[in-house]
Amino acid sequence: DQQVKQNSPSLSVQEGRISILNCDYTNSMFDYFLWYKKYPAEGPTFLISISSIKDKNEDGRFTVFLNKSAKHLSLHIVPSQPGDSAVYFCAAKEWAGAQKLVFGQGTRLTINP
Amino acid sequence: DAGVTQSPTHLIKTRGQQVTLRCSPKSGHDTVSWYQQALGQGPQFIFQYYEEEERQRGNFPDRFSGHQFPNYSSELNVNALLLGDSALYLCASSNVGGSGNEKLFFGSGTQLSVL
Numbered sequence: 001d002q003q004v005k006q007n008s009p010s011l012s013v014q015e016g017r018i019s020i021l022n023c024d025y026t027n028s029m030f031d032y033f034l035w036y037k038k039y040p041a042e043g044p045t046f047l048i049s050i051s052s053i054k055d056k057n058e059d060g061r062f063t064v065f066l067n068k069s070a071k072h073l074s075l076h077i078v079p080s081q082p083g084d085s086a087v088y089f090c091a092a093k094e095w096a097g098a099q100k101l102v103f104g105q106g107t108r109l110t111i112n113p
Numbered sequence: 114d115a116g117v118t119q120s121p122t123h124l125i126k127t128r129g130q131q132v133t134l135r136c137s138p139k140s141g142h143d144t145v146s147w148y149q150q151a152l153g154q155g156p157q158f159i160f161q162y163y164e165e166e167e168r169q170r171g172n173f174p175d176r177f178s179g180h181q182f183p184n185y186s187s188e189l190n191v192n193a194l195l196l197g198d199s200a201l202y203l204c205a206s207s208n209v210g211g212s213g214n215e216k217l218f219f220g221s222g223t224q225l226s227v228l
Contacts, residue, residue, distance in 0.1 A: 043219030
């Protein structure tokens with residue numbers, strides 16, 4: 001039972017353009033959502049998060065949007081840079097302080113020069 | 114400041130054997146969680162240790178067990194290895210005693226291959 005889904009295994013974007021990564025979830029108990037970035041041979045690193053009481057959170061070039069009614073969130077990267085090439089994981093948990101993260105399958109983002 | 118460190122980085126075992134993986138949390142962190150990442154999948158929660166006790170567990174069989182030491186480091190043990198246990202095992206640490214919205218910091222993982 002995949003509670004968090006990232007339906008695009010890969011995405012290719014030109015440098016300077018916008019990258020949009022999508023994530024859907026099925027568990028209504030999820031209350032807090034995060035995006036992690038993973039380079040090869042490294043562990044995932046935290047990127048940005050959003051609480052269910054918000055619909056948008058911004059941090060520099062990264063913005064996460066949450067649509068609770070659709071159980072959908074997206075990560076926007078503007079402008080995309082070559083260093084953004086990595087695997088991006090969407091994750092969810094049932095409350096902000098919970099330790100258990102439920103991850104999606106990941107989307108491999110490639111930024112082309 | 115050292116981050117989360119895991120050892121070994123790679124390990125090859127045969128079916129039926131037992132394996133122990135080790136993790137040292139980031140300085141100042143008191144909680145360790147373990148995740149299994151199969152090829153092409155996202156990390157899957159195994160269990161969490163806090164105050165030397167297992168506090169939460171994911172959907173993994175009893176063959177998976179762990180331990181946390183007084184210095185907050187942790188071990189993951191897997192008995193009777195199966196081919197399907199081949200995966201990247203990630204350790205993540207955080208400070209539960211903090212504000213309550215603590216980010217998880219991950220180590221680079223141990224790549225386990227079961228032949």
